[in-house]
Amino acid sequence: MRSHTCGELNKSNIGQTVVLAGWVHRRRDHGGIVFVDLRDRYGITQIKFGMKGNTEFLENKDELRNEWVIKVVGDVVSRPENMVNLKLKTGEIEVEAKELAILNKSNVLPFEIDGEKTGCVNENLRLRYRFLDLRRPEALKMLELKDKYIQHIRKYFQGLNFLEVQTPILANSSPEGARDFLIPSRLHPGKFYALPQAPQQFKQLLMVGGIDKYFQIAPCFRDEDPRMDRHYGEFYQLDMEMSFVSQDDIFAVMEPLMVELTETFSNKKVVGLSSDKKFVKIPWRESMTRFGTDKPDLRFEFEMEIKGITELVESCGFSVFADAIKNGGVVHALKVHGGGSFSRKEIEDLSTIAKSKGVNGLAHIIIKENGDLHSPILKYLGEELGKSIVAAVNGDSGDIVFFAAGNWNPVCSSLGAVRNECAEKLGLKDKTKAAWCWIVDFPMYSFSEIEPNRIDFGHNPFSMPQGGLRSLYDLAPLDILAYQFDLVLNGFEVSSGAIRNHDPEIMYKAFEIAGYSRSQVDSKFGGLIRAFEYGAPPHGGNAPGIDRILMVLQDLESIRDIYAFPKDGQGRDLMMDSPCEVSLEQLEEVHISISELDNKS
RNA sequence: GGGGGCGUGGUGUAGUGGUUUAACAUGCGGCCCUGUCAAGGCCGAGACCGCGGGUUCGAAUCCCGUCGCUCCCGCCA
Numbered sequence: 021m022r023s024h025t026c027g028e029l030n031k032s033n034i035g036q037t038v039v040l041a042g043w044v045h046r047r048r049d050h051g052g053i054v055f056v057d058l059r060d061r062y063g064i065t066q067i068k069f070g071m072k073g074n075t076e077f078l079e080n081k082d083e084l085r086n087e088w089v090i091k092v093v094g095d096v097v098s099r100p101e102n103m104v105n106l107k108l109k110t111g112e113i114e115v116e117a118k119e120l121a122i123l124n125k126s127n128v129l130p131f132e133i134d135g136e137k138t139g140c141v142n143e144n145l146r147l148r149y150r151f152l153d154l155r156r157p158e159a160l161k162m163l164e165l166k167d168k169y170i171q172h173i174r175k176y177f178q179g180l181n182f183l184e185v186q187t188p189i190l191a192n193s194s195p196e197g198a199r200d201f202l203i204p205s206r207l208h209p210g211k212f213y214a215l216p217q218a219p220q221q222f223k224q225l226l227m228v229g230g231i232d233k234y235f236q237i238a239p240c241f242r243d244e245d246p247r248m249d250r251h252y253g254e255f256y257q258l259d260m261e262m263s264f265v266s267q268d269d270i271f272a273v274m275e276p277l278m279v280e281l282t283e284t285f286s287n288k289k290v291v292g293l294s295s296d297k298k299f300v301k302i303p304w305r306e307s308m309t310r311f312g313t314d315k316p317d318l319r320f321e322f323e324m325e326i327k328g329i330t331e332l333v334e335s336c337g338f339s340v341f342a343d344a345i346k347n348g349g350v351v352h353a354l355k356v357h358g359g360g361s362f363s364r365k366e367i368e369d370l371s372t373i374a375k376s377k378g379v380n381g382l383a384h385i386i387i388k389e390n391g392d393l394h395s396p397i398l399k400y401l402g403e404e405l406g407k408s409i410v411a412a413v414n415g416d417s418g419d420i421v422f423f424a425a426g427n428w429n430p431v432c433s434s435l436g437a438v439r440n441e442c443a444e445k446l447g448l449k450d451k452t453k454a455a456w457c458w459i460v461d462f463p464m465y466s467f468s469e470i471e472p473n474r475i476d477f478g479h480n481p482f483s484m485p486q487g488g489l490r491s492l493y494d495l496a497p498l499d500i501l502a503y504q505f506d507l508v509l510n511g512f513e514v515s516s517g518a519i520r521n522h523d524p525e526i527m528y529k530a531f532e533i534a535g536y537s538r539s540q541v542d543s544k545f546g547g548l549i550r551a552f553e554y555g556a557p558p559h560g561g562n563a564p565g566i567d568r569i570l571m572v573l574q575d576l577e578s579i580r581d582i583y584a585f586p587k588d589g590q591g592r593d594l595m596m597d598s599p600c601e602v603s604l605e606q607l608e609e610v611h612i613s614i615s616e617l618d619n620k621s
Numbered sequence: 622g623g624g625g626g627c628g629u630g631g632u633g634u635a636g637u638g639g640u641u642u643a644a645c646a647u648g649c650g651g652c653c654c655u656g657u658c659a660a661g662g663c664c665g666a667g668a669c670c671g672c673g674g675g676u677u678c679g680a681a682u683c684c685c686g687u688c689g690c691u692c693c694c695g696c697c698a
Contacts, residue, residue, distance in 0.1 A: 052655040066658070086648090105658055128649060131632050134659075141632065144690070197698040217698090244697045376624090376694065480698055516698095589691065 021091065027063025029110050033096040038115060040065060041091040041123065043155070044084050046134070054081055055114075058092065061160065066105070066114040067092050080120045087126040087133065087155075093119035143580070148594040150585055163584060169285055169570055170237060173258055176277050182233040182260065187222035189215060189239070198242035201253070204610035215241035218563060220482070221548050223261040224520055227559040228551040232263035237566070249512060249568050251579045252591035261561030267503055267519055270560055271458060274507065274515075275299050278456055278569075286573035288454035292318050299507075303461040308429075309352070312436020314462075317511030318455035320448035323357040326435050327413050329423075338400035340381070344425035351425045354435045355413040356442045359420035360386045366445070370422070373437050378430030382438065383423040387415050397423075440511065451575050455510055461486070462504040465497040465533065477534050479504050482548075483518040484560075485530060492529045507564060514569045517562020524552045 023039040045059035054069040069081040084090065094115040105111035130148075131141040133155050146153040153159055174184070193200045193214035200214035216222075218240045226234045238259040246252035262270065275298060282290050294300045300318070307316050310326055330350045333341040341351045362370075371382040385395040385406060393406045401409070415421050422438055424431045443449055464485045468476035475497045483502040485491055491500050503519035521527050527549060531541045542549060567582045580586035588594055607613065 046658075046660095048657050048660050050655055050657065050660080051653070053657080054655095055657055055660085057658070064658095068656085070655080100656075103656060103658090107658080111658085128631075132648065134647095142690085145632080194698085198696080220698095242697065245695085247697090248692075250697070477698060482698090 025062035026058050026060040026065040027109055029065055029096055029113055029115070031098065031112050034098050034113060036096050037093065037118075038096055039091065039093050040067070040115060042089070044086055044088045044090060047084055047086070049082075054084075056081075056084060056090075058090070058115075059155075063109050065110045066108070067094065067117050068097075068114050069117050069120070080122060081117070084122075085126065087129060087152075088122060089124040089126075091121040091123055092117045144588060144594060147586065147588055150595045154584065162581065165285065165574075166570065166582065169281070169566070172281065172284060173237065173277070173566065176280070177235040177260065180233065180273065182235040183231055184236055185226060185231065185234055186236060187216070187219040187226075187238065191216040191222075194221075198244045201241050201243050204612050206610050209611040217242050218257060219259050221545070223259060223561065224482070224522075224548060224559065225551055227261055227263045227520075227522075228554065228556045230557075232557070232559075233260075234262075234561075235260040238563075246587070246589060246591065248578050249571060251567060251583065252587045252589075254587075255565060255567050255579075257563040258566045259561070259563040261559060263557040263559040265519075265558075265560055267460070267505060267560065270517060270519075270562060271299065271301075274562065274564070275456075278507070278509075278564075281569065282454045282456075282573060285570060286454065286575075288452055288573065290456065291453045292321065292455045292457070299456045299458050301458045301460050304459055304463065305461070307459050308432040308436075312352075312354075312432045312434070312439055313511075314459050314506065315508045315511055315513040316436075316457070316459075317440065317443065317449070318457055318508075319450050319453045319510060320443050321455075323446070323448055324355060324359075324439050324442060325413070326352050326354045326432075326439065329353045329409055329412055332409055332412060333401070333405070336401055336405055338383075338397055340383070340397075341423070341425050349426045350428050350431055351423060352431050352435055353409060353413050354422040354424075354439055355415050356420050356422065356439075356446070357416070358418055358446055359442055360388065360418040362420060362445075367420075370438050370441060373441055374422075374424060374434040377434040377437050379424045379426045379434040381424075382434070383425075385410065385415075385421045385423075387417050387419045387421070389417050391417050449510070453510070454573070457508050459506045459508055460504075461501045462506075463498065464500040464502040464504075464530070467498075475534055478502070480516070480518055481531065481534070482520050484521045485526070489523070489526045489529060492526065492533060497533050503560065505562070507562065509569065509572050512568060512572050514572065515562050515564035517560065519558070519560035522552055522556040522558055524549050527552065 021039070022041040024033075026040055026042050029038065040058055040060075042058045042060035042065075045057040045064055047057075048055040052070055056067040056069065057064045058067050092115060094117040096113050097116050099105075099112060099114055129152065131145055131152070133152060154163070177184070190203060190213040193202065193212060194217055197217050200217065203213040203215065205211045205213060219236065219238050223234055223236075236259045238257050239254055240257050241254050243253065244250070260273070262273070278299075279290055282288055292300060302310075302316070304314055307314055309328060310316070311318075312326055328350060329352065330345055333351050334345050336342055344351060367382075367384060374382040383395070383397045385393050385398065387410060388394055393403070393410065395401075395406065398406050410421060413421055422435060424434045462483075463478040464483065465475050466478040468474040479502065483504040486501040486503055487495070505517055506513050507515035507517070521530060528538055528541060532538075536544075567579055571579045571582050574581075576582065580588075585593065585595070592598065
């Protein structure tokens, strides 16, 4: 239909007769002469209508409107020297139209595709007309970028002799983790498939099957509320697993790829590598203490750091601190470099953030420019203790030091949230930096958040406990660490992985500690356990969320911008109108009846 | 489930300490124009200011309720 695209004609084509097809991007009507910018995926070419001798199609050209699809036959001619448009790849030439065919007209657009003219259009409107939204150059750029990104990842793993294997989409409901999407079975009344939250069990079974290097760009389905970095319902993981490896072997495969992706798909520089050029590894407990989170943003590692000062203030005159410690709690201090200028309102807001994470309040000391300390709690602490606290956190004039007291966990996460907010305020989230790190040594168990004092898995029940079976017997559950790790980029958790537990005996014992009987384990994970009884190799792997990584690398406001057809903030597809009701017949076929709807229309 | 923010022509915004013909840009329709490239000029249509109620002589503006959108917390082994 077309001889060329709209992005390729140049001086060397002058004199040729060409056929172009595309969308009317803009029309400039000068009466006797009409210019049309014809657009396709490859670029824009200026079409010139109405020069003398070519009048038989004038009727058509006058009715052309934005976003109509047309085909033009014409001659490539050079533009007058002073009319060259350097902004276009094709700006040295134009096509003098001889024939015009209108292939499809367009209604008046619900919003302007030409983003230069108005600001950012309401996202829901854009999503309803996503096919128009995709015509925006930024959308095209994103799709192209993502295509290259996926290719890069595939090439990397293929180069290392990994095998890409596809795993089932109709899988089983998993008892742990996020809410499942359920699929009713027609052939088996009352039974359900579930969409996989991750191919976790399948990839471990592949290891047992002898596929010692597996990867997959795998769709994962979880029915949890969306966030800016969490797309509703479905997202993609670079799922990988290897046999006969240690944690460091996995890191050695992942790190070069992450560096390549950073360098190829962002304008960021990788910062903060350890002396051997590898990503720093921070034990979970240390990360919680120093940064107040298990996904620390290390772009401002030194501007603000948290220190335990429990011993310093153990017997101080400030009862909030002293009592907290007496009750088995801790006191941590966060120094914020340059935070001395925070207003009273700002400090109050930070205190609200801290309280939302479970502490009763947020004390502070301001270090004035002349070195004087300013604080409502100084009269209880005394000048001398105040000074030694400030010294302990390397406080300098112009800084502010925040304090939280109470149980270790809320103290850590409160100051972590305050640290994050201060970094935002002080502009420390430097977009030119990519700070990668591994968080390692996650605890195998923690107290359940639902039932107090019940021991539950901290992270992933399939992880190998450090020290194996012996530590399950010898150590207190809360002291057992797992070969479990996360990958973190600029404060975002972008991957989770582990050396797996491939030994049925250790598996049963590990579950027993979390309160699961042997038969419960058999009924929930029978397939996997059975496989481990037939020569399972030691194995481990991880699964980076590739959409989230690209979002962080590209500094996007929302992970929705990464997808061609994203769900909206409430999990709907506004263009396809899903989810939607189905017919009674369809429901009966899968043996489902709707009991009642809360809000009848 | 809880908290914050927003809702004004098709689109993006202004107006929000009470008195306006509800403004601007862009888009849309018409006319003029042979060198533009975010073309330009003239004319025109288009919003009962999300919805309902209240306070007032008077409400886009203040109050209450409601709906919608959005971000955050809970949740995401």
